[in-house]
Amino acid sequence: MPDSTPLSTMKVFHLPGAWGLPTVSPFCLKLDAWLRMTGIQHESRTVATPFAGPKSKAPWIQIDGTKLGDSTFIIAYLTERFGIDPDEELTAEQRGMAVAIQRLIDENLYWTMVHDRWVHEGNWRTFRDVVLGGLPLPQRRLLGPIARRGVKKQLSGHGMGCHSAEEVAMIGQRDVAALAAILGPKPWFFGGQPTSTDAVVYAQLINIWHPPLESEVKRAIGEQPNLVGFLDRFKARFYP
Ligand SMILES: N[C@@H](CCC(=O)N[C@@H](CS)C(=O)NCC(=O)O)C(=O)O
Known part of the structure; x- marks a missing residue:
């Protein structure tokens, strides 16, 4: 069931940006772009290395005291949790x-x-x-x-x-x-x-x-x- 709890507590961890890009990691930028597309509330945090992530890779999120890694798994989780899906019309x-x-x-x-x-x-x-x-x-x-x-x-x-x-x-x-x-x-x-x-x-x-x-x-x-x-x-x- 979609959850409408405000997400001021969700933190999104991504690698640093450069040259005007918010992050030089395509996986981190994928998640950032998807979050912009869906408008899901979050706090964005920049980290120097990916090693604090649950898979030692960036990005990851922290929500309800739990860390979740992998851009694709994160997107699938957020889609389900918030019931916001930019792909809902696809065949x-x-x-x-x-x-x-x-x-x-x-x-x-x-x-x-x-x-x-x-x-x-x-x-x-x-x-x-x-x-x-x-x-x-x-x-x-x-x-x-x-x-x-x-x-x-x-x-x-x-x-x-x-x-x-x-x-x-x-x-x-x-x-x-x-x-x-x-x-x-x-x-x-x-x-x-x-x-x-x-x-x-x-x-x-x-x-x-x-x-x-x-x-x-x-x-x-x-x-x-x-x-x-x-x-x-x-x-x-x-x-x-
Ligand atoms: N399948 C993962 C891939 C994430 C990934 O490879 N991130 C890179 C940054 S672009 C990383 O953290 N690499 C560090 C490493 O492999 O040590 C996802 O979709 O999030």
Whole structure:
């Protein structure tokens, strides 16, 4: 049953922002965008690292004395608890497509971005001060190389880290082309109204498109006017 208790007590923890983005984590931004879309009340807290989260990943929420991690689980929980669902009008086919798009973003395109931020030497020099920017300088110097080694291990475990930079670019370009084809001339991914899928796509694409980092995937987004228009539209509506 939906609960109408005011949610002044719900705290949302996300990684720091930079370059005008509220957070440089696509998963944190997905949740933030979804919360803006639904208008659910909360307090937003910035944390320097994800380690206090229940899964040692960001974002997480704290509600009724309990911590809940994972952007998708959090969104499912809040949808149920507050009975506010931007996807309620979707058909079964559209719901299937929403899952497929989310998997493309969260499980594949995300890792091309991680590769571009953490492996590319020039990008890393810019990004390390942002991603560890919440820590004092001595800690940042010490933790930078350790964190980078850890993320490279994650990339290898996923498989994206086994590819050359050219291959990663090809993988990301293909995802971007697929998203552009699915969006087509529509204003939002499922037509005339924004849904959770738009928050998922926005959070990931803007994190590739906006930061001043070198990336072939960023170039690929620039070659798709409908995606660039979508990013502008989402920003104007939810981050004016
Ligand atoms: N499936 C999770 C993924 C969250 C995630 O990977 N967050 C990243 C930040 S973008 C993180 O906390 N990484 C830290 C780590 O893996 O050590 C979600 O949807 O929330």
